Amino acid sequence: xxxxxxxxxxxxxxxxxxxxxxxxxxxxxxxxxxxxxxxxxxxxxxxxxxxxxxxxxxxxxxxxxxxxxxxxxxxxxxxxxxxxxxxxxxxxxxxxxxxxxxxxxxxxxxxxxxxxxxxxxxxxxxxxxxxxxxxxxxxxxxxxxxxxxxxxxxxxxxxxxxxxxxxxxxxxxxxxxxxxxxxxxxxxxxxxxxxxxxxxxxxxxxxxxxxxxxxxxxxxxxxxxxxxxxxxxxxxxxxxxxxxxxxxxxxxxxxxxxxxxxxxxxxxxxxxxxxxxxxxxxxxxxxxxxxxxxxxxxxxxxxxxxxxxxxxxxxxxxxxxxxxxxxxxxxxxxxxxxxxxxxxxxxxxxxxxxxxxxxxxxxxxxxxxxxxxxxxxxxxxxxxxxxxxxxxxxxxxxxxxxxxxxxxxxxxxxxxxxxxxxxxxxxxxxxxxxxxxxxxxxxxxxxxxxxxxxxxxxxxxxxxxxxxxxxxxxxxxxxxxxxxxxxx
Numbered sequence: 337x338x339x340x341x342x343x344x345x346x347x348x349x350x351x352x353x354x355x356x357x358x359x360x361x362x363x364x365x366x367x368x369x370x371x372x373x374x375x376x377x378x379x380x381x382x383x384x385x386x387x388x389x390x391x392x393x394x395x396x397x398x399x400x401x402x403x404x405x406x407x408x409x410x411x412x413x414x415x416x417x418x419x420x421x422x423x424x425x426x427x428x429x430x431x432x433x434x435x436x437x438x439x440x441x442x443x444x445x446x447x448x449x450x451x452x453x454x455x456x457x458x459x460x461x462x463x464x465x466x467x468x469x470x471x472x473x474x475x476x477x478x479x480x481x482x483x484x485x486x487x488x489x490x491x492x493x494x495x496x497x498x499x500x501x502x503x504x505x506x507x508x509x510x511x512x513x514x515x516x517x518x519x520x521x522x523x524x525x526x527x528x529x530x531x532x533x534x535x536x537x538x539x540x541x542x543x544x545x546x547x548x549x550x551x552x553x554x555x556x557x558x559x560x561x562x563x564x565x566x567x568x569x570x571x572x573x574x575x576x577x578x579x580x581x582x583x584x585x586x587x588x589x590x591x592x593x594x595x596x597x598x599x600x601x602x603x604x605x606x607x608x609x610x611x612x613x614x615x616x617x618x619x620x621x622x623x624x625x626x627x628x629x630x631x632x633x634x635x636x637x638x639x640x641x642x643x644x645x646x647x648x649x650x651x652x653x654x655x656x657x658x659x660x661x662x663x664x665x666x667x668x669x670x671x672x673x674x675x676x677x678x679x680x681x682x683x684x685x686x687x688x689x690x691x692x693x694x695x696x697x698x699x700x701x702x703x704x705x706x707x708x709x710x711x712x713x714x715x716x717x718x719x720x721x722x723x724x725x726x727x728x729x730x731x732x733x734x735x736x737x738x739x740x741x742x743x744x745x746x747x748x749x750x751x752x753x754x755x756x757x758x759x760x761x762x763x764x765x766x767x768x769x770x771x772x773x774x775x776x777x778x779x780x781x782x783x784x785x786x787x788x789x790x791x792x793x794x795x796x797x798x799x800x801x802x803x804x805x806x807x808x809x810x811x812x813x814x815x816x817x818x819x820x821x822x823x824x
Contacts, residue, residue, distance in 0.1 A: 352613060352756045353438070353454040354379030354424040355548070356565055357529040359536045359585050360556030366407075366415035369422040372558070372565040373403045378615060379454070379561060380424030383437035387450030388417040389533045394448050398423075398437040419536055421529040421559075423452035426757070436476050439529075442486035445510050449485070449532040453478035454546045454561055455525030455755040458812055463521060481522065485530075488514035511535055512584060512593070519582065519595040523812055525606075525754035527577075529559050536585040542596045543604040543811050544579030545754045545802055547620055550590070557585045562618040576621070579603045604802040604811045608756060610795050611745045612653050612716045623796060626656050631794035632744040632786055633660025633714060640784030641665060642712060642740045646705070648672035650715040650727065657744035658714035665712075672706045672713070672731065673699050695726030707735030714742045718774070719758060721765035725778050732779075741780040746788045746806045747771070753814050754802065 354376030358368050369386045384406040385398025395415060399406045403424060423438040439450040457463070457477040464474050467487060474480045489510050511532045525545035530537040538559040540548045551558035551571035558571045566573055577583055580601035582593040606613070609620055616626035636657065647667045649658030652675060662669035676698055711731065718724050728739055747766035751758045761767045765774060775783035788806060792798055804810045 352379055352426050353452075354561045354565075355452040355454050355527060355529045355559070356422040356561070357420070357452075357531065357536050357538060357559035357585075358553065358556065358569075359419040360553050360558075361418050363418075363553070363556065364412075365417055365420040366412045368553075368558075368569050369420045370403065370407050370412055371568045372560055373422045373424050375565040375568045375615075376424050376561055377403055379613070380426035383425040383434070384423065385425075385437050385439055385452075386415070386420055386422040387439045387441065387531060388415040388420040389447075389531060390417040391533055392447065394441065394450055394531070394533060396439055396441045396450055398434070398439065400434060400437065419531060419534075421450055421452050421531045421536070423529075436479075438478055439531075440476075440479050440482040442482050444486045444489040445532065447533045449482075449511055449530060451478065451482045451485070451531075452529045453481060454527045454548075455541065456753060457481075457522060457526065458524035458753055458814055459522070466521075481518070481526070481528070484518045484521070485511075485514045488517050508584070509535060511537065515539070515582065516593065516595050520597065520600075525812075527561065534586060537582060538577050538585075539582045539595075540577045540579055542580040542600040543602055543802065545604060545606050545811075547605065547609060547614070547618075548577040550574045550577060550583065557590055559583075559585075562614055562620075564615050564617050567617075573619070602811065603800040605800065606752075606754065606756065607791065607795065607801040607803045608717075608745075608752075608805065611791075613756065616653075616656055621797060621800075628795050629653075629656035629716070629744065630660035630663075631796075632791065633657030633662075633742075634664040635660075635790040635794050636714070636742050636744055636784070636786050637661040637664035639787065639790060640742055642782060643710065644712045644738070644740055645709040646670040646672070647712040647714065648706075650713065650724075651675040651699075654715040654744070657716060657742075658712075661712060661714050661742060667712060670705050672702055672711065673727070674702060675699055695723050696730070698723070699727055699730065701730050701734040703734040706731055708737060710738040710740070711736050712740045712742055713780075714744060716743070717745045717748055718743055718765055718778075719748050720763055721774070721778060728779055738781045740782045741775075741778060741784075743783075743785045745791060746785050746803075747774075748805055750805050750808045752805050753810070754804070754812070756805075758805065 356372035358365050383400045384403045387396045439452045441450045460477045526541045527546040527548040528539040551566035552574050553571040580596040582595050584591045610628050614625045618625045644667050647658050647662040647669050649655035749767050
């Protein structure tokens with residue numbers, strides 16, 4: 337989702353989010369949604385919200401903070417219903433306030449609808465202009481999608497409304513009709529959950545940049561960004577929503593729609609879902625993420641061997657790859673760092689000095705484990721390099737003899753415009769530096785990255801992945817304002 341829309345700000349604020357939806361007669365869907373969002377907390381720590389339908393009205397509760405901060409037992413008990421959607425939000429730039437928390441809601445039709453969005457649109461300015469919205473009037477692209485849908489809801493006709501957009505009604509109802517009209521206009525990344533009083537809808541963009549899956553819970557159904565959200569409520573995994581697919585869940589079951597032209601459908605799941613973003617116990621494209629990360633480490637050990645006394649991972653996302661490196665190399669695996677789980681990501685800090693201090697708040701060294709040893713330190717990626725450089729100094733101070741840095745993905749050189757927050761290109765450590773220059777900056781004895789070919793082999797998918805942040809090959813064209821910002 338993109339915040340604070342304006343012509344010259346398009347593309348700067350980006351975020352990654354988690355979405356959840358459930359329809360289950362006779363069950364407390366508010367509690368189910370709470371558990372589902374809790375399992376998706378890693379996808380968004382800034383705000384959380386849910387919308388619940390009792391068949392007559394839609395009630396929305398959202399606020400800043402973690403899922404457990406926003407919802408307590410009293411709040412959940414006050415949300416009776418049989419259908420709900422939920423959202424966890426994460427943004428490191430742009431406005432951080434209640435206004436941008438989701439689900440978004442529009443009071444149209446019988447009782448309105450709510451919408452949750454994971455992703456980032458690339459044609460926000462064009463869409464806003466199409467519906468007559470001026471810069472500053474749209475707080476986010478998720479809000480813009482909701483506004484576009486609401487404008488296509490049928491309204492009582494009178495002469496003053498001649499210029500409004502109207503959609504001829506069908507048996508599917510106004511929500512589906514409006515979505516079928518709006519969705520083909522959207523460009524970029526969007527996995528959506530949308531709900532009115534009687535229908536639950538899941539949508540995945542034609543490239544499937546962000547994951548979305550379908551589960552079965554008794555006679556009901558569940559939508560979620562990742563499979564652990566199904567596991568926690570004991571729902572049975574059915575399948576992934578396909579790129580370019582819209583599913584409707586109502587009293588008759590599940591129906592599939594194809595709102596996008598067939599020639600636009602080109603699967604490109606974000607490779608960083610495997611590298612870093614998804615939970616290790618998630619399954620994507622039939623593969624458990626933890627296993628693919630171990631495989632990345634094994635490939636890295638073969639392509640970049642080194643003599644050392646211990647392999648250690650940077651917690652948490654670097655640990656599976658470190659385990660794989662240790663297994664393939666025969667070097668013992670050990671723990672060298674402890675992570676404080678109650679601190680946010682280091683690049684949330686507003687300035688570089690704060691980020692450096694945040695590294696020490698985030699990580700602590702197990703000195704007895706690393707002192708006097710040659711270390712292979714494995715991490716999933718290096719973006720700015722702030723955390724890595726600070727960590728290296730901490731390991732040196734604790735007595736490490738040598739530090740050999742191994743990264744289980746290729747150099748991160750290009751910003752993401754499809755729903756993961758990354759800095760502008762000049763802030764990316766690898767954008768304009770050689771591996772040797774990065775090694776010198778990090779102050780390590782050696783540095784090696786996984787190749788793009790080995791990454792694809794480790795994941796087990798040769799085609800069908802977006803690797804724009806590694807290669808600069810963007811599946812969806814990026815507007816001039818975005819490319820200028822990334823290169824300036």
